[in-house]
Amino acid sequence: MNKKKRLLATTEDKLVLVLYVSGMSPKSMEAIENINRICADQLENSFELEIIDLYKHPELAAEQQIVFSPSLVKRFPLPKKTLVGTFADSEKVIKGLGILFK
Amino acid sequence: MxxxxxxxxxxxxxxxxxxxxxxxxxxxxxxxxxxxxxxxxxxxxxxxxxxxxxxxxxxxxxxxxxxxxxxxxxxxxxxxxxxxxxxxxxxxxxxxxxxxxxxxxxxxxxxxxxxxxxxxxxxxxxxxxxxxxxxxxxxxxxxxxxxxxxxxxxxxxxxxxxxxxxxxxxxxxxxxxxxxxxxxxxxxxxxxxxxxxxxxxxxxxxxxxxxxxxxxxxxxxxxxxxxxxxxxxxxxxLPITSLKLNHSTSSEILSYGHAGLDKLFKGNGFFRGNSTLVTGSAGTSKTMLATYFALSSCERKEPVLFFSFEESPDQLIRNMQSVGLKLKPFIKSGLLNIHSSRPSLSGLEMHLLVIHKLISEHKPKTVIIDPISSLVTVGNNSEVRAMLVRLMDLLKVNQINAFFTALTHPQSADYFDFTVDAVSSLADTWIRLTNHSDAGIRSRTLSIVKSRGMGHSNEINEFVIGDKGIKLKNNSSAK
Known part of the structure; x- marks a missing residue:
């Protein structure tokens, strides 16, 4: 955990994402699957993705202001952005994250 | 069921x-x-x-x-x-x-x-x-x-x-x-x-x-x-306490604090837990009677809560001092609590709530509201009546001796006056004060309109106010 948390300070180019899910619910599984796919397809290596199960770390829900599940938080680059849902529409996700393609 | x-x-x-x-x-x-x-x-x-x-x-x-x-x-x-x-x-x-x-x-x-x-x-x-x-x-x-x-x-x-x-x-x-x-x-x-x-x-x-x-x-x-x-x-x-009439009654007789007035009642006073209404136009010494009432309770070592809606505590103390009624010692000893506020400052319910709160805080044996008619100005008629019933009920349930004064207009008959109409049927004793001028002299009278469960004088008693307070004329035993 702590090791992962330190990843906050990464290089400028990298997108820092944290996905909060609640256990092994169908929505959680779907979200994880979709995010992995989007990242692999579109972001190649320019991202850091951390997946946190709120059941295992309930204190993080309050610390990180998580209400909805699943929630994908883009920590870096700013502005901070939160996407909620199962991320089925990859275009919407890309747009929501504010990623511009060259 | x-x-x-x-x-x-x-x-x-x-x-x-x-x-x-x-x-x-x-x-x-x-x-x-x-x-x-x-x-x-x-x-x-x-x-x-x-x-x-x-x-x-x-x-x-x-x-x-x-x-x-x-x-x-x-x-x-x-x-x-x-x-x-x-x-x-x-x-x-x-x-x-x-x-x-x-x-x-x-x-x-x-x-x-x-x-x-x-x-x-x-x-x-x-x-x-x-x-x-x-x-x-x-x-x-x-x-x-x-x-x-x-x-x-x-x-x-x-x-x-x-x-x-x-x-x-x-x-x-x-x-x-x-x-x-x-x-x-x-x-x-x-x-x-x-x-x-x-x-x-x-x-x-x-x-x-x-x-x-x-x-x-x-x-x-x-x-x-x-x-x-x-x-x-x-x-x-503010809850409405049970509106059932099942409170206990006492047959203990207490004094109004004025020997002359007590004498007008067969039992020489009033029953504990009674409510008394005093009506009269401006300047008929309603507040003075209320003060007698307060002092008699203080002398029995029973706490008094005095709501004064027209005079500040200091003003009341000074004015009563002028007719030989001393309130100050009892304020100092904590037996007398005077609570003054402008009636229009808040709604009728708020006044009742404050009265309610102060009663549960001070646990008085006697409550005086001078005058109750000023409360009436802040609500509409049907509300006022309901509120007065609640208030009476609260006092009765707690066996508190209640004393209300109500201002009436000299010309109008009592029954056209809303407050009197609303309160008089609820009050156990009703004393009417008048103040009229005949042949260049103003004369004051006091009469008892009703007194539940106790015989009373039917005379219209003239009285005068001097340095020593109220003196009833027709009554040989008056102070």
């Missing part, structure tokens, strides 16, 4: 800690179930929630969780500090947890299906951390602001309320008043156990707060609108 007997076991109650509310609900909020408190902005929802938690901690040893969707912990703590609620200290002692849920709507985007599991986990964690028995969600409807999928949120809230029940916590959920529904999102459909509506309205430029129990499943409750007050000790609700 057989069901009614077992309701208490099926639906146990949790004392709310809000003065008066527990009386209306017959014991408090439904234990282990959610209660919805709704009302427009500024009606006291948040405060009611906080007081529920704070009293739960300080009086019933039940830790509580406050989930705030609007105010930060700091703001909340600052807002209730003036009520003597030290939230920071309770948080430090792990008896209270405040979770401020801050959602920046501009940062959030919906991409498919989601749920409120994050909130559930947060809440569960907070409850378990301190072993909370009470939970307040203030105001959960703010979740809806800016979100597209309201159907989904609605079903999630329904799940949340069920979850709270399963968790066994007694919860308060607040909701903002909607246009045609009790709450904007129709939460009342989901929280079906107990719904309380708060209202804040202005009638004749006087603001009054009212509370009504819209529903309370499986419980008897008062259905009226009850005025409530927010003051330095938090929220208190």
């Amino acid at each position: 057989t069901m009614k007997l077992s309701l208490k076991e099926i639906f146990p109650k949790t004392p709310s800690g809000i003065e008066g509310l527990d009386e209306i609900t017959g014991g408090g909020l439904p234990k282990g179930r959610p209660t919805l408190i709704c009302g427009s902005a500024g009606c006291g929802k948040t405060l009611m929630g906080i007081q529920f938690l704070v009293k739960g901690i300080t009086e019933y040893h039940e830790p509580g969780v406050f989930v705030s969707f609007e105010e930060t912990v700091k703001d909340l703590a600052a807002n209730v500090q003036s009520l003597g609620f030290d939230l920071e200290k309770m948080i430090g002692e792990k008896k209270l947890r405040i979770d401020h849920i801050h959602i920046e709507k501009t940062e959030i985007q919906e991409t498919g299906e989601y749920d409120l599991e994050g909130l559930f986990i947060r809440l569960n964690y907070a409850i378990d951390q301190i072993g909370a028995k009470r939970v307040v969600l203030d105001t959960i409807e703010s979740l809806f602001g800016g979100m597209e999928n309201t159907t989904l949120l609605r079903s999630e809230l329904k799940r949340l309320f069920q979850w709270l029940k399963d968790k066994g916590v007694t919860a308060i959920i607040t909701g903002e008043r909607g246009e045609s529904t009790l709450t904007r999102q129709g939460l009342e459909e989901y929280v079906s156990d107990c719904v309380i509506l708060l209202d804040f309205r202005v009638i004749d430029q006087i603001a009054t707060r009212r509370l009504r129990i819209v529903k309370y499943r499986g419980s008897m409750h008062g259905t009226n609108e009850y005025p409530f007050l927010i003051d330095e000790s938090g929220i208190s609700v």
Whole structure:
């Protein structure tokens, strides 16, 4: 955990994402699957993705202001952005994250 | 009817800690179930929630969780500090947890299906951390602001309320008043156990707060609108005490504090717990009689609460001193409490609430309201009558000797005067004072119109006022 948390300070180019899910619910599984796919397809290596199960770390829900599940938080680059849902529409996700393609 | 007997076991109650509310609900909020408190902005929802938690901690040893969707912990703590609620200290002692849920709507985007599991986990964690028995969600409807999928949120809230029940916590959920529904999102459909509506309205430029129990499943409750007050000790609700006439009566006879006046009654005074009404136009020495009444109670070492709506305490003391009635020593010894305020400062209900509060604080044996007619000016007739009945009832139940003065207009007959009409039938004894001029001399008279359960003089007694107070003329034994 702590090791992962330190990843906050990464290089400028990298997108820092944290996905909060609640256990092994169908929505959680779907979200994880979709995010992995989007990242692999579109972001190649320019991202850091951390997946946190709120059941295992309930204190993080309050610390990180998580209400909805699943929630994908883009920590870096700013502005901070939160996407909620199962991320089925990859275009919407890309747009929501504010990623511009060259 | 057989069901009614077992309701208490099926639906146990949790004392709310809000003065008066527990009386209306017959014991408090439904234990282990959610209660919805709704009302427009500024009606006291948040405060009611906080007081529920704070009293739960300080009086019933039940830790509580406050989930705030609007105010930060700091703001909340600052807002209730003036009520003597030290939230920071309770948080430090792990008896209270405040979770401020801050959602920046501009940062959030919906991409498919989601749920409120994050909130559930947060809440569960907070409850378990301190072993909370009470939970307040203030105001959960703010979740809806800016979100597209309201159907989904609605079903999630329904799940949340069920979850709270399963968790066994007694919860308060607040909701903002909607246009045609009790709450904007129709939460009342989901929280079906107990719904309380708060209202804040202005009638004749006087603001009054009212509370009504819209529903309370499986419980008897008062259905009226009850005025409530927010003051330095938090929220208190004015319940209408039972309007049954089953109070006990005493046959002990007490003195009016004036030998001449006592003599006009067969029993040489009045029965303990009686109410006396004195009517008269301006300057007929109603207040003076009230002062005699107060002093006699003080001499019996029985505390007096004197509501003076026209004179300040100092003015009253000075004026009575001029006719040889000394109030000061009894104020010093604490037997006499004079409470002065302008009647138009607040609504009639507020006055009654204040009277109610002061009575429960000081536990007086004698209450004087001088004049009761000034209270009448601040409400409409039907309200006034209901309020006076409540007041009389409160005094009777507590066996308090009551003394009211009422100002009447010299020309009009008593029965056209509303106050007299409203009070006279409730009062046990009615003394009428007059002040008229014949042949260049003003003469004062005192007569007894009625006295329940006691014979009395039928004469119109002339009297004069001198340095030593009231002196009845026709009465040889008068002072």
